[in-house]
Amino acid sequence: MSRYWLPKGLRSWRGIFFTALTASIVAVVTVSIVSFPSLVEAKKNKLRTEVKPGELDDYYVFESGGHSGEIRVLGVPSMRLLKRIPVFNIDSASGWGITDKSKAMLGGLMVGDTHHVHGSYKDGTYDGKYVWVNDKANSRVARIRLDVMETDSIIKIPHAQGAHGIFPQRYPQTDWVVINSEFRTPLENNGKGNFEDASTYEGVHTIIDAHTMKIVCQIQVPCNLDLAATDYQGKYSFATSYNSEGGATISQMLAKDRDWLVVFNWDAIKAALKKGSYKVVDGVKMIDGHAGTGIAIYIPIPKNPHGVNISPDGKYAVASGKVSPTASVIAIDKLADAFAGKIQPKDCIVAEPQIGLGPLHTTFDGRGNAYTSLFIDSQIVKWNIQKAIDLYQHPKEGGTAVVDRLDIHYQVGHTMASMAETKDADGKFLISLNKISKDRFLNVGPFKPDNDQLVDISGKKMKLILDEPAYAEPHDCIIVRRDLVEPHVKQRFDMDANPDAVHKNSIERNGNHVTVRLTANAPVYGMQDVEVNQGDEVTFIVTNQDEIPDLSHGFCISDYGINFVIAPFQTKKVTFTADKPGIYWIYCTNFCHALHLEMRLRFLVKAKA
């Protein structure tokens, strides 16, 4: 057979060799690209999106658990749930709401509705010390210590219902935390009015001292206040207001085309506090924040706005329309002129890009792009802020600031990019907190999980990495670089920081009150028999004396409805009435040792004679 029917390159063995070599290389590359696109993509993005067994995550996520009342700690990129921190809920495992201290903090309430969780700041980025979270259900704010990841303090916000948007001061550090009341009520809510009074209801923007967890003051406004934000200069706080109508029914609340972004002037607030320009209501300094007072301005933005977020460069506040397909971009450097009356509040708006249906919250990549959640479209839309500003100044037929869209599954509420609420936004990951998961997971009955989706935003196009089901109802989150938190996190408690710490086992009787001080060392409690009399008020104080990291003990009194966990060097206390006579085994509920089952003691409640 003549070989001259072959292409020229194959007419000699030398040609065949080079062709084969080239073909082989092409084949290897093609096989790699076709079979393993994710690998190639990941290399292109230089972003680690997988966490293998034994590897650690790159980010902590602090997620508000919605009406589960808790905070959750996740890892990114694995999206694994690393911890639940009970806050406003009752937690059988840790004994939250069961121990004396936690019970006192909760004050008899057993439900909460956490919405927004934000960390403490220094110079515009996280300092790794605390996070704060609101309870919309009962208008409370909690502070969580990040060194031990436990709730540290809970306070009630007076004159507020639906305490909702919360934000700590970002600069120079977190001295104040602000929180909005979403539901307007009579300021004196005494049940003496009627349903016709709605137009007289007020809202409050509350300032809390971040260190003492006391109320600094409240700013009284005529409208409801929704999401909150603070700027990067320590000058302003922000609140959206979706009910400028002052309505009480849904149709009333939807009447107007524009509602407000309310901006609070911190210098003016400090001056008012100094001058005494406030009234005192139930012991709280109440400052008038109505239009014209210089305390707040009301920027009209389209319709029933929801989220407000500040760009990491500190230049813009972005508020979204909810029932308008737009976001509004407010230039923060124009606010001073608006407060000074040199320009109108509306003149602070520098862009209103059309981005899609049901825009709720916006997050940022630190590269000039904004990512807004679209509830109705079930999308994350990526748009360029500068382009939106340019198009607002110089509108262009068919011009759009939108860069990319990603379908999510489904009905996204909040969305957050890594470090996006700091000046160090790094544009790597984004979490889309989707309220409805429908068909994305095995059917677990009529009440289904939410879907927390992780998205790679490091490239030009957004890329969905994984679906993570979540119990009701993750509301918002922050994604914090590991190096900002981990150095602060302890392996064990500081034992003697707690004056109750038990070093010596004892039973002490004082009238009909019995105090039992007990140590726990795997696999034994410090005493194996404790006797009290029926009707005694009994306090157990238990200290875990095991210093080995992760060696936690439980303390459960059978049939007495008491259980809690004690982490290494931790002390917990519980007080109850020993009203049922009998032998009740107290046992360790937290697997601690090969002889964990044998770690128990007898609690004898002697029957009344």
Add this chain to the structure above:
Amino acid sequence: MSRYWLPKGLRSWRGIFFTALTASIVAVVTVSIVSFPSLVEAKKNKLRTEVKPGELDDYYVFESGGHSGEIRVLGVPSMRLLKRIPVFNIDSASGWGITDKSKAMLGGLMVGDTHHVHGSYKDGTYDGKYVWVNDKANSRVARIRLDVMETDSIIKIPHAQGAHGIFPQRYPQTDWVVINSEFRTPLENNGKGNFEDASTYEGVHTIIDAHTMKIVCQIQVPCNLDLAATDYQGKYSFATSYNSEGGATISQMLAKDRDWLVVFNWDAIKAALKKGSYKVVDGVKMIDGHAGTGIAIYIPIPKNPHGVNISPDGKYAVASGKVSPTASVIAIDKLADAFAGKIQPKDCIVAEPQIGLGPLHTTFDGRGNAYTSLFIDSQIVKWNIQKAIDLYQHPKEGGTAVVDRLDIHYQVGHTMASMAETKDADGKFLISLNKISKDRFLNVGPFKPDNDQLVDISGKKMKLILDEPAYAEPHDCIIVRRDLVEPHVKQRFDMDANPDAVHKNSIERNGNHVTVRLTANAPVYGMQDVEVNQGDEVTFIVTNQDEIPDLSHGFCISDYGINFVIAPFQTKKVTFTADKPGIYWIYCTNFCHALHLEMRLRFLVKAKA
């Protein structure tokens, strides 16, 4: 240059061509194997170990949540947490412990300690209808409906403390459920004794009617009872007993070298019930199960045994030594002779392989291998049952039944393979529920997550696939094929199965009791104003009329500590005293619509005159 320094195969272009071609093929294969070993391995095992976004899992996992008091539903192989089912705990999101029905079921208790969860059976495999779970803290048993994945019934086990091992009847179907009491107490636990009475304490093996959730009878035994199992013929139930000493302190409990596997004879129990051979204690039929009664036999097995599990072929019960490095294999077909007195109980033991330190629980692959968790060694050890039996009959120097060992991280308690508690054990996946995670996850403070590790057992060697952190404290689980559960699971409730279902909104007053019937349809409740008087007892009955799958509503009364979720077509009811006057906004806590925030109504509690 002479080309004759080259190997012979490269001395012509033809040779070079074929060498290059071979090299290329080798290169492609090598690149694939080296870069993507998991892919190659997975293909080898034919086992899907990854779940991509949008894909569904192959198995449901029902996991007891330990002293969190809940049950969890996970997916395998993703290990994602698909749902929490509140059982013995208070749950702020779903309103478990808040609504009237759940509150009544919990009876004022707020903590629980779930240990063992098992499904309902038909002919030795799951029928997908129910799971049962124990509460060790307060000696209760709960039944969970799998069609809606909610707790259906909770009962208290009388005369029991530390209600621990639980198992449903496997054949011909689940008519009975057995549960063991781990803590021995005086049968009449009235607080009239003292600490010296320990030797008189008793334990009970309780039989529950699976359909009515009533106590059938209790078998009184002189020892404590730990884990439970039932056979595959409906003839026997099993309990380990680690305290044959009858001790009350840890040193007493460790005195003897052998404790017991107790076997209960169901035919004998049925005969005793029929003959009336029982005493009635507090209304419960109490059958004497002491040695010699024919009700139970006591097989001596090494030391402080913990788990007992039945091989999927129904032939063997395997109990592990906990503080002995052995497992004991009991031939179930010898039990009849032991009960008949033809052989000694100890003669039922057919193997006692040495497997490692701290053996706790055993699971099976359906191919004749057992996998035992080793708490002290932090390993799963795979061993062959037949080989263990052969070596017991014909001991061989250096002989071992052990086939493979896998290090886990760390301190494993329960372990379970897919479908391993049924005759359909499929030997694909194994979960190792590790109590201590130490360094495997980002540090989240002194109280760390457990580590649920997923292992591929489809091949000869076990292979660790992933680490999944878990909140305190997953105790045990079953891994159930998707096709056995999913067809039973509903998208919505059967609305009118609940006689309270609201079709018409109304407010009805009866003295000082007010009943409010309310519908919820996104984004509005059926009424926007509800007025009561201070001091009224108020019942809200709320029905979710949205039939769209996954469209759940919340119902939260601000400042009244009330919240619950209502899934599609579900009805929930809550009763409370309206003791605080004022306007209290009731709002939807479960994100349902673009106007979810506007879904609220005013609840006016008129002040007393």
